Amino acid sequence: MIQSGLYQEALLAHHKDPIGFELNINVSHSAQGFNAACGDEIEVALEINNAGKQQQIKYITFHGDSCAICRASASMLCQNLSGYSIEKVSCLAQEIVQSLQGDVEFNREHSEMFAPLLAVKKFPVRKQCAILPWTTLLSAISSIDE
């Protein structure tokens, strides 16, 4: 029986039945991310709601050829960020990246929200897999003001 602390049930559930994978949305902004070391490719696409004072992310979708960690991370991203303002999503994505890199601790709210990702911190060679969707999201957000 294969055992690994990296692939917990919750993470595997996201991998096998990912949220936001290949959704048909009205894409307004998108970005592609690559992990040169291993060949992971992902595209994160956003549908922005411009109504009201603040721009909000209405839907997020992702697609591409990537490993279970990257895919599960992207799934959690899509699950938790739809409906938030661009500003908040940007801050959150930066925090997640820094947390996965080990520079800062997850805050309590987010550590519950992204609990399955915490295990990745113990596997340095796979951190980049988990981080890729978030840096790609930040690239997509950065294109909003361009």
Place this chain on the structure above:
Amino acid sequence: MPTVSPWKQDFPIFSYHAHPNLCYLDSAATCLTPKHVADAMFHYQCFSHANSHKGLYQLSANVTEIVEQARDKVANFLGAESANNIVFNSGTTEALNLIAYSFVEPILMSDCSGRAKNIVISAVEHHANLLPWQRLAKQYDVELRIAPIDDFGDIDLAMLATLLDENTAVLAFTHCSNVIGKFTPVGDICRLAKSKNIPTIIDGAQAVAHGPVNVKNIGCDFYVFSAHKLYGPTGCGILYCRSELLEHMRPYQLGGGMINSVDFTDSDYISGPLKLEPGSHNVASIVGLVEAIDYLNDISWSDISLYMNKLNHYLSQSLIELNYFKPIISAVEPSQTTGGKSPSLISFELDSVHCHDVASLLDSENIAVRAGHHCAQPLHKSLGINASIRVSLGLYNGYEDIDRLITSLHGIHQLMATK
């Protein structure tokens, strides 16, 4: 054939206080080190070390002799004309960059023909045998021509012949692909190139551990490899170069030990291999390479080939039986072999499971494989994939390792498959 390799005990990494349960299947990346090699390096460094080729005292003279005897040993190993054809460097990558700078770039710089030059390589090359040529091609507006592979993963010789012409500056190709594992008919290709007066460079990194090499019989102009792919240490590489070409090569790096005379405005470089070996030699690594060659000679190439062929055959047969096994080259030649030689490694995917997950989960079982593009990204792209799992065997592997791999792959597929 025994379940456990008869040579496994020669490799201290498997000892009880190190990694007794390690199943190492990444010998194409680097071979593990036999005790003989590690001991020889330790002994040299502790009891014989000095700077070679420079000191006037006996200790230094002894080290100079060690290096020059090593040059002779490597010349014999490669079937080279003499020790003067052998240049020591840090590895295959440096050797290829050296040839690009010292031999090929001057050809491109001095070309006054007015005709567009070209450089030819194959589609299976490691980045080390692609990037130096890509840079030269861009720098001198030269066409970089890529010989494709056929359905079986072999370099398409008919297509290659059409790419070679009177404007080809050099043909650089691998003796054995680090992704597909098939051996290239190097002699046939060199004869073809020679008939058109095209210099040939062979990347032998993946071939040297799998059988004897004879550069005279092959007929190549350059042959390069790294000691660590041959059960030796990292930090030592070999460049074989035909004498006539060596004399015309410009020095790659400049420093001590390579000049007849120097003043503040000009320098007169010595001839021979030392011209391309500035600074202090990595003698411990050179000693390690010599010991590795002796180690393999003691076992004998016939025993090595017989054992590795059987093991590679068992690996491929075991993998084929998995119904979710997807080899990156699915077409199978009628004989399954090239010149009686099984491929030296196998690259594949598992249906519905990403390569990185396979490698991570195998690691959790103490099984080391490579996952990714193996520094051959264009080849993977041309095969329509981003990455693959690569299993490559060494002398320390036995049937037990392959059985462990297969059992684990089965468990991984059950755990991870998305359909």
